[in-house]
Amino acid sequence: MSANRKNVHVVLASRPGEDKEATENNFRFEETAYPDDPVEDSVLLVRNLYLSLDPALRCRLNEDTGVEYVKPWKIDETVDGFGGIGEVIVSRNPCFKAGDLVIPNFLWPWKLYFTVAAETVRKIETQNVTWSPTLYLSVFGLTGLTAYLGVKEKGHVVRGANQTMVVSAAAGSTGSFAGQIAKAMGCERVIGTCGSDAKVKCLTDELGFDAAINYKTESVMERLTTLCPNGIDIYFDNVGGEISNEIIRQMNENSHIILCGQIADYNKRVEYPPPIPSDISDILKTRNICRDRFLVLMYRDQFETATQALMEMYNADKIKVKETIETGLENAGKAFLSMMRGGNTGKQLLDLR
Ligand code: NDP
Incomplete structure (x- = not known):
């Protein structure tokens, strides 16, 4: 089945140089192989629904990020960002089923379909809530x-x-x-x-x-x-x-x-x-x-309680959320650069659905 399916991703085409603004030409959008269905229960096949676009990604365009928590992107390799939302397509893992929405613990590829280790993602609550899943990339992200x-x-x-x-x-x-x-x-x-x-x-x-x-x-x-x-x-x-x-x-x-x-x-x-x-x-x-x-x-040990506090503030209408949403993986570089230049109000997201 997977042989006939089309897949696309964004790769790093070139580096802008540390002291220059990046351009869309630094990114390349191209076809890539559709992943095989996972045979192990430790792996999930996921379809990407949303990407989070964040300023700290700028340092990954450099040969050296200058920070300890993240590595540079490599030329001709798939770019990955700080988070996104995926829909599980194939799972043999008892904790995940097709249709579940998942978010990563940290990095997330700019690719439409990919496999991911089940232990690196968590399910987001879609039952009993009326809020948009994108809140998990903004106020709960x-x-x-x-x-x-x-x-x-x-x-x-x-x-x-x-x-x-x-x-x-x-x-x-x-x-x-x-x-x-x-x-x-x-x-x-x-x-x-x-x-x-x-x-x-x-x-x-x-x-x-x-x-x-x-x-x-x-x-x-x-x-x-x-x-x-x-x-x-x-x-x-x-x-x-x-x-x-x-x-x-x-x-x-x-x-x-x-x-x-x-x-x-x-x-x-x-x-x-x-x-x-x-x-x-x-x-x-x-x-x-x-x-x-x-x-x-540095405060990962507080993430759970902090998310809970943010959910309470959101439900009590103490926090309003603004989002700026671009569509299409081919526009990932453009949307990232727009955010860097102030084109966004609130969280800059990319909708891949
Ligand atoms: P934003 O949604 O705030 O988007 C970036 C904004 O920065 C733009 O909309 C633009 O708004 C403003 N901006 C861009 N260039 C300039 C400039 N030269 N001078 C003044 N403002 C500028 O992004 P985030 O909320 O994701 O990130 C905000 C900041 O928080 C960033 O510095 C980011 O690196 C940092 N951050 C730090 C984290 C941490 O753990 N310390 C974690 C996450 C983010 P405008 O129209 O006002 O110019």
């Missing part, structure tokens, strides 16, 4: 966990303490959750920075942010001076670069930075986290601002 655990572990939110938090890339997936979660945990005032007026409107009108700044058309420094008369207590940093410098200059003594990501420097040849200017490092020291690197994968 890695970005929801990053926002929740980042705020919980590094934010030092104290209910009733009249704190102000600023979030950068606030209309993206992690940022939009981080702001909403901080408010749900008792942070008084949350302000976001983002790259368009439509995103500003979404943050303030739909997601409960108190204010938002379009960093492409407004002065972040001037707006923050007006919006934060008592300074900034918590900064959820997704971008780094000059936006972060302007935010840090207005932070209070003993305040906290959640150093989540530095996307402004992902197309640059710099180590991670990138170096900061000396005046910023002086501010961190003299004001005793805590700026520890945060990596969600």
